[in-house]
Structure formats: structure tokens, C-alpha cells
Amino acid sequence: MRRLFIILGDQLDRESLIFKHADREQDHFWMAEVAEESTHVWSHKQRTALFLSAMRHFAQWLKGEAYPLTYLAMDSHEFPSLSDALGDFLSEHQPEEVWMVKPGDYRVFKSLAETCKAHDTDIKQLHDQHFLSTPAEFKQWADGKKQLRMEYWYRQLRKQYKVLMSDDKTPEGGKWNYDQSNRKSFGKDGPQKVPKTLEWPQDDITKDVIVLVNDRFADHPGELESLHWPVTPEQAEQALARFLDEALPQFGDYQDAMWTGEPFLNHSLISAAMNLKMLHPMTVIEQAELRYHHGDAPLAAVEGFIRQILGWREYVRGLYWLHMPDWLEMNALGAKQDLPDFYWTAETDMTCLRESIGQTLKYGYAHHIQRLMVTGLFALVYGVDPKQVHEWYLAVYVDAVEWVELPNTLGMSQYADDGIMASKPYAASGQYINRMSNYCKHCKYDPKLAVGDKACSVTTLYWDFLDTHRERLAANPRMGFMLKNLQAKSSEDIAAIKAQAVTFRERTS
Ligand SMILES: Cc1cc2nc3c(=O)[nH]c(=O)nc-3n(C[C@H](O)[C@H](O)[C@H](O)COP(=O)(O)OP(=O)(O)OC[C@H]3O[C@@H](n4cnc5c(N)ncnc54)[C@H](O)[C@@H]3O)c2cc1C
Ligand code: SF4
Structure with a gap:
């Protein structure tokens, strides 16, 4: 055997560079399903099922293309x-x-590289062409910069790929960013027309999985x-078409909004398909841009959507490779509480958390603001050990890599x-959740109250968080407004909030 080509569960790319080098006569492909990938964090059943079904469909395609393959199924x-x-x-x-x-x-690369070394075999890494930039390009951009802000990396990639540009230097419409026009709430009547989502008939591969x-x-x-996520590139294309037809025009307006009983709203639901490399990000970007040029979707919605993929997605990957493995051990705020049990059960009387965690357990999905400003915000102000938070997010979402x-x-x-990534902590009181959703209307607590029987714990813990980290946060100009509000509270108020926070933590742990 000349070369062994390893294909991992999140590398199901039919256009992979591997195929440019493979010779069916001398080379061999290898894929394996192993329990550790579902147990190193306590993975959601949907996440494991999605990976296995998509891998088996990819193996079927490889065999159809006559590539020699060893496929280790988990039960074999x-x-x-x-x-x-x-x-x-x-x-x-x-x-x-x-x-x-x-x-x-x-973790995976390190362990495979060590295994190859132990067997005196060279391992060669190829560029993952499912990203639009390489870690080396990101490093070059980052070198010498004090702050690495997503916005500037995004602008560079927009110019490089000529995405939403009216000429080499000018962004379409004259502005790089249309956030100001986006991010509305639904108002008291709620979403008027929620786009429908797709379901695919389950074939024998998925049923077995x-x-x-x-x-x-x-x-x-x-x-x-059942499994509601695309498991082949064809299904991933259908998921994208559904989003472009049904949801893109209002994506910008409602990208941050939340509503009880509505897990998907105007979101694209394509992160897992992109992360498993069944759907290329440039296909997504080009098709979204076309909808703007054809007059099917407004610029603000299309720019807001493209920024998530060309901006955020490329930026976080660049940062990951720049800071690993050190990032995993960081705990700047010294947080050490255990993750509350209700993250695994959704059994809580706090409606925002019950809704966001409940749909996560049902579908392996919550949208960005639910992840950032409900489950993430609560863990931040509660003071959960960040490694436990990381392991939860890695376990419970179908798109988690x-x-x-x-x-x-x-x-x-x-x-x-x-602050490697965020210019300030995403801390907020329950009032933010109240503004962006109807959760508080269905909750026994009051987002305005920090103390008393009806106090909202997000609000209590928010003030407690600001007070606990007051000194550190004072050095950050972006925290000025929040700290000014904290200063306006009397020492009696602060003492009562802190007592309420202690009681809440005791009750929850
Ligand atoms: C704490 C936390 C953990 C997250 N974990 C993951 C994860 O494991 N896997 C994952 O793909 N995304 C993760 N995200 C980012 C984001 O929440 C998801 O990409 C998004 O919710 C996926 O749903 P969607 O496909 O409907 O996205 P949409 O809202 O329709 O957005 C379109 C696409 O933009 C990309 N995108 C949007 N926001 C981000 C972001 N912040 N970083 C990178 N890409 C982004 C995704 O590819 C997404 O499919 C996380 C966010 C937070 C706050
Ligand atoms: S009142 Fe507080 S706990 Fe209840 S839904 Fe609103 S933010 Fe969440």
C-alpha cells in the first residue's frame, strides 16, 4: 500500500483535495466509527446519529466511485x-x-499524529478546501495586531472573494455592515409566518443508525x-434552497429574536451540513448573494447572513488554530461552579432556559442568540467552570465540532x-431576554426584579457578576455604562442582591 487516506466524520467532502492525489490501484481509504467520539463528551444522540448516518452515506458514495475503502462500523x-x-x-x-x-x-489530530509516529509512518496534512481561508493566512493577518476583530477579517475576505462588492474597494450599498437595520424582536403579536422546515424520509442507513x-x-x-438533519450533499442543497426561498428575506430582521415553541424561526439550519463538509460555504454565499441581485431578499438580510459565514465562521476557525491548545485551559474570571443539572434535563421553572435547553435536547439545535444570550449568558453570570460549559456545548449540538x-x-x-474574541463579556440582565422574546411573559419571574420571591435569577446574577468582577471590568471602556448603573445602586441593594445570588446558587447546586 502506497498511501493511506484517512477520512474523518466531519470531512465528508466529495471534492476533497485527497481525491486529486488518490490512485485507486496503489492507495487505500480508511474510515472508522468509534465510541470515544461519542463519549469523550457525553454526546447528544442526534449528534452521534447524524455523524454516523452521514459517514455511512459517504462510504457508500466512495464505494460507488470504486475507491478501495476499509470502513469500520461501530458494531463490527x-x-x-x-x-x-x-x-x-x-x-x-x-x-x-x-x-x-x-x-x-x-485532540484528534494530536492522537492520530502520535499513532503514526509510533508506527514510523509519516502523516501529511492537506488544506481543508471547505474553508475560504487557511490558518496560515489568518496568522499572517493577525501578526502584530493588538486586537483581532472579526469585522476587519471579514472585510478582507469580502474584497478577496469579491462578495457583495460594487467595485474592488466599495461594499455593495456603501456600507460593510447592516446590523443597525437588523435584529428586531417580533413585537407582542409574535412571528406572523414561520418558515416551514424540511424532513427527509429515513432510508435503511439512517434507520439502522x-x-x-x-x-x-x-x-x-x-x-x-427520527433524524431531521441532512445526511447527504443532495439533502444539504435542499436545506439551503428551503432557507433561501422561505427564510432569507427576513433573516436579518429576526436573527436575534426568540419565541416560545418556535425552535427554528428564520435560521438556515445548515451549520451541521457545512461543518460535516457536505455543503460548501462558497455555494451558500454565492446563492445568497444572487437572491439579493435578483431582488428576492434585501441587502441587510443578505449581508447579515453572509457575515455569519464569511465573517464569523472563518474568523473563529483562524482563532482556534492560533490559540490551541492553550485556549482549552483558560479561565480568566476564575469561574468554578458546576454546570447545573437542568442543562441536561431542561427541568427548570425559568422559561428562557427551559425553552432553549428543551429544544436542544429534542433537536440538537438552538439558534445563536439562544446559545449566547440564554444558556451562555446564564452560565457566565452563574460562574460555571468554563470547561464544563465547553463540554456541554460540544456534546449537545448537532453542528458541534x-x-x-x-x-x-x-x-x-x-x-x-x-477578551481574545469578545471585546467585553456578553453579560446582560433578564431585561435583554424580555426585549428579544416572549419568554418572560410565560415565566413566573419578573425580569426587572433582582431581589425577592419573583426575582429573575438572570437579573440577580447579572448584578452579582458585575459587582464580583467590578475591578477587572473597570479597565474595559465598553463596560462603562453597565458599571455606572451598578454604581447607582446603594450598598444595601448590592448586599441584598448578593444574598439572593448565594441562596439561588445553593438551591441550584
Ligand atoms: C456558545 C456558542 C456555541 C456555539 N457552538 C457552535 C458549534 O458547535 N457549531 C457551529 O457551527 N456553530 C456554533 N455556534 C455558532 C452559531 O450559534 C451556530 O452556527 C448557529 O446557531 C447554527 O444554526 P444555523 O445554521 O441555523 O445558523 P444561522 O443563524 O442561519 O447562521 C448561518 C450560518 O452562519 C454560521 N455562523 C453563525 N454564527 C456563527 C458563529 N458565531 N461562529 C461560527 N459560525 C457562525 C454558521 O455556519 C451558520 O450555519 C455557537 C455559538 C455560541 C454562542
Ligand atoms: S423572567 Fe428571567 S428567568 Fe424568566 S424567562 Fe425572563 S429572563 Fe428568563
Whole structure:
């Protein structure tokens, strides 16, 4: 055997660079399902099922293309981890070289590289062409900069790829960013027309996977009666078309809004398909831009959507490779509470958390503001150990892969990195949630109150958070307004808030 090509569960790219180098006569492909990928964090059943079903569909395609493949299905072997399974294969077949696309997870790459080294085999990494920039390009951009703000990286990529540009230097419409026109709430009448979502008939591959996961990972979080996520590139294209037709025109308006009983609203639901490399980000960007040029969607909505992919998605990946492995150990705010149990059950009388966690357990999905400004915000102001928060997010979302989950969690949401990613902590009181949703209308607590029987714990913990970190936050000019409001409170008020926070933490732990 000349080369062994490893394909991981999040590398299901039919256009991968690997295929430019593969020779069907001399080379061999290798894929493995191993339990460790579902147990190193306590993975949601939907997440595991999605990965396995998509992998098996990809293996079917590889075989159809006559590529020689060894595929280790989970129920056909006893290897606990990828490195054990690979080590066994290397011992038996001794390929001259191992090749793979750069993995999305530092842990996986490290363990596979060590296994190859132990078998005296060189491992070669190829660029993952499902990203529009490389870690090396990001590093070059970052070198010498004090602050790495997403906005400037995004502008550079827009110019480079000529996305929404009227000429080489001028953004379409004259502005780079239309946030001002976006981010409305639904008002008291709620969403008028919620776009429909797609469901695909489950084929034998998916049915087998559902049985396997429900049996083998029965005690894992989440429900798995059926799987509502695309498992092939064809289905991923359909998911994208559904979004462009039904939801894009109002994406900008309602990208931050939340509503009880409405898990998906105007969101695209394509993150998992992109992260598993079944849908190329440039396809998504080009098709969204076309909708603007054809007059089907306003510029603010299209720019807001493209910024998530060309901006945020590329930016977090660049940051991940710049700061790993150190990022994993950061805990700038010294947070050490355990993650409350209700994150795994949704059993809480706080409506915002019950809704956001409840839909997460049902579908493996919550949209960005639910992740950032409900579950993330609560963990931040409660003071949860950031590693536990990271492990929860990595476990419970179908789109969770470490390169994107970790910066969003430890950086943007928990400020564990002391501002590598966010210019200030995303701390807010229950009033923010009240403004952006109807959750508080259905809650026994009052978002305005920080003390008393009807006090909203998000609000209590928000003031407690500001007071606890007062000195550190005072150095940050962007915190000035919040700290001024804190200063306006009397010492008696602060003492009562802190007492309420202590009681709440005791009751919850
Ligand atoms: C604490 C936390 C953890 C997160 N973990 C993940 C994760 O594990 N995997 C993941 O893909 N996204 C993660 N995100 C980002 C974002 O919440 C999801 O990408 C989004 O909710 C996916 O749903 P959607 O496809 O309907 O997205 P839409 O709202 O329709 O947005 C379109 C696309 O933009 C991209 N995008 C949007 N926001 C971000 C962002 N902050 N970072 C990177 N890409 C972004 C995604 O690819 C998404 O599919 C996390 C955010 C937070 C705050
Ligand atoms: S009142 Fe507080 S706990 Fe209840 S839904 Fe609103 S923000 Fe959440």
C-alpha cells in the first residue's frame, strides 16, 4: 500500500483535495466509527446519529466511485478510539504514508499524529478546501495586531472573494455592515409566518443508525425518534434552497429574536451540513448573494447572513488554530461552579432556559442568540467552570465540532480568554431576554426584579457578576455604562442582591 487516506466524520467532502492525489490501484481509504467520539463528551444522540448516518452515506458514495475503502462500523469492532483502530490497521498494512485533510479538532489530530509516529509512518496534512481561508493566512493577518476583530477579517475576505462588492474597494450599498437595520424582536403579536422546515424520509442507513444509537448510547442526552438533519450533499442543497426561498428575506430582521415553541424561526439550519463538509460555504454565499441581485431578499438580510459565514465562521476557525491548545485551559474570571443539572434535563421553572435547553435536547439545535444570550449568558453570570460549559456545548449540538464550538463558548460566550474574541463579556440582565422574546411573559419571574420571591435569577446574577468582577471590568471602556448603573445602586441593594445570588446558587447546586 502506497498511501493511506484517512477520512474523518466531519470531512465528508466529495471534492476533497485527497481525491486529486488518490490512485485507486496503489492507495487505500480508511474510515472508522468509534465510541470515544461519542463519549469523550457525553454526546447528544442526534449528534452521534447524524455523524454516523452521514459517514455511512459517504462510504457508500466512495464505494460507488470504486475507491478501495476499509470502513469500520461501530458494531463490527472493539477498538475504543480512533488511534487504537488506526494503530491496528497500520501494524497490519504498513502503508508508506498516511494522508489526511487538516482535522477540525486539535485532540484528534494530536492522537492520530502520535499513532503514526509510533508506527514510523509519516502523516501529511492537506488544506481543508471547505474553508475560504487557511490558518496560515489568518496568522499572517493577525501578526502584530493588538486586537483581532472579526469585522476587519471579514472585510478582507469580502474584497478577496469579491462578495457583495460594487467595485474592488466599495461594499455593495456603501456600507460593510447592516446590523443597525437588523435584529428586531417580533413585537407582542409574535412571528406572523414561520418558515416551514424540511424532513427527509429515513432510508435503511439512517434507520439502522437510529437503532444502533438508541441501543448503544441509551443513557446519552437527547431524543432520537427520527433524524431531521441532512445526511447527504443532495439533502444539504435542499436545506439551503428551503432557507433561501422561505427564510432569507427576513433573516436579518429576526436573527436575534426568540419565541416560545418556535425552535427554528428564520435560521438556515445548515451549520451541521457545512461543518460535516457536505455543503460548501462558497455555494451558500454565492446563492445568497444572487437572491439579493435578483431582488428576492434585501441587502441587510443578505449581508447579515453572509457575515455569519464569511465573517464569523472563518474568523473563529483562524482563532482556534492560533490559540490551541492553550485556549482549552483558560479561565480568566476564575469561574468554578458546576454546570447545573437542568442543562441536561431542561427541568427548570425559568422559561428562557427551559425553552432553549428543551429544544436542544429534542433537536440538537438552538439558534445563536439562544446559545449566547440564554444558556451562555446564564452560565457566565452563574460562574460555571468554563470547561464544563465547553463540554456541554460540544456534546449537545448537532453542528458541534471543536474548531467552531470552542472559540464561541470559551471566547465569545464565557470570556474565559480575557477578551481574545469578545471585546467585553456578553453579560446582560433578564431585561435583554424580555426585549428579544416572549419568554418572560410565560415565566413566573419578573425580569426587572433582582431581589425577592419573583426575582429573575438572570437579573440577580447579572448584578452579582458585575459587582464580583467590578475591578477587572473597570479597565474595559465598553463596560462603562453597565458599571455606572451598578454604581447607582446603594450598598444595601448590592448586599441584598448578593444574598439572593448565594441562596439561588445553593438551591441550584
Ligand atoms: C456558545 C456558542 C456555541 C456555539 N457552538 C457552535 C458549534 O458547535 N457549531 C457551529 O457551527 N456553530 C456554533 N455556534 C455558532 C452559531 O450559534 C451556530 O452556527 C448557529 O446557531 C447554527 O444554526 P444555523 O445554521 O441555523 O445558523 P444561522 O443563524 O442561519 O447562521 C448561518 C450560518 O452562519 C454560521 N455562523 C453563525 N454564527 C456563527 C458563529 N458565531 N461562529 C461560527 N459560525 C457562525 C454558521 O455556519 C451558520 O450555519 C455557537 C455559538 C455560541 C454562542
Ligand atoms: S423572567 Fe428571567 S428567568 Fe424568566 S424567562 Fe425572563 S429572563 Fe428568563
